[in-house]
Amino acid sequence: MRLILLGPPGAGKGTQAQRLVAKHGIVQLSTGDMLRAAVKAETQTGLEAKEVMDRGDLVPDATVVKIVADRIDEPDCANGFILDGFPRTTAQADALGQMLSDKHLALDAVLQFTVDETVLVKRVVNRARETVAAGGTPRADDTAEAMTKRLQVYRDQTEPLIAYYADKSLLRVIDGMGPIDVVAEKIDEILGATVAA
Ligand code: AMP
Numbered sequence: 001m002r003l004i005l006l007g008p009p010g011a012g013k014g015t016q017a018q019r020l021v022a023k024h025g026i027v028q029l030s031t032g033d034m035l036r037a038a039v040k041a042e043t044q045t046g047l048e049a050k051e052v053m054d055r056g057d058l059v060p061d062a063t064v065v066k067i068v069a070d071r072i073d074e075p076d077c078a079n080g081f082i083l084d085g086f087p088r089t090t091a092q093a094d095a096l097g098q099m100l101s102d103k104h105l106a107l108d109a110v111l112q113f114t115v116d117e118t119v120l121v122k123r124v125v126n127r128a129r130e131t132v133a134a135g136g137t138p139r140a141d142d143t144a145e146a147m148t149k150r151l152q153v154y155r156d157q158t159e160p161l162i163a164y165y166a167d168k169s170l171l172r173v174i175d176g177m178g179p180i181d182v183v184a185e186k187i188d189e190i191l192g193a194t195v196a197a
Contacts, residue, residue, distance in 0.1 A: 007113030
């Protein structure tokens with residue numbers, strides 16, 4: 001199974017991706033997680049991406065496309081994967097389409113999470129607070145300021161992907177506002193109806 005999770009920051013994509021990983025034995029490819037790991041490890045990519053990420057902008061398409069292309073060649077992706085936070089621009093979506101067709105692979109579905117944007121800022125600020133309460137270090141971009149920017153970037157650069165994948169008849173819309181279990185159930189229903197196995 002090969003899926004894309006599409007939706008604004010804070011929509012619950014990561015949470016649902018982790019559940020799908022456990023349920024279907026496929027891997028979660030989160031470009032945000034991979035970039036944060038690169039920042040932490042102070043690799044060349046990480047050093048270049050840090051400032052851009054902290055202010056809530058997108059890192060260059062070429063950087064992200066390379067990361068994903070390398071990752072989906074790993075053996076653990078053979079059984080399928082969930083792309084979480086990628087693609088985020090039509091250029092990335094085109095690059096992904098090319099990558100998959102070169103490997104004779106196809107996407108099964110693009111799950112679009114719809115959410116009330118007014119709650120998103122609260123959600124990510126809470127996520128940062130909970131991380132601190134648990135003794136961790138919150139993400140530098142889980143602040144109200146960076147979140148406002150991230151939402152603007154989502155609207156400008158990522159929302160066009162809704163029409164892009166609707167045109168390919170891959171788009172499935174999920175109401176992402178409910179409790180985690182309810183959203184999970186809806187996803188299972190949709191996947192049951194659209195994905196063979
Ligand atoms: P996320 O964890 O998906 O919210 O991503 C956190 C940050 O990483 C984003 O605000 C971007 O700066 C960067 N990032 C993650 N995925 C991408 C992508 N596909 N294209 C460009 N930048 C990305």
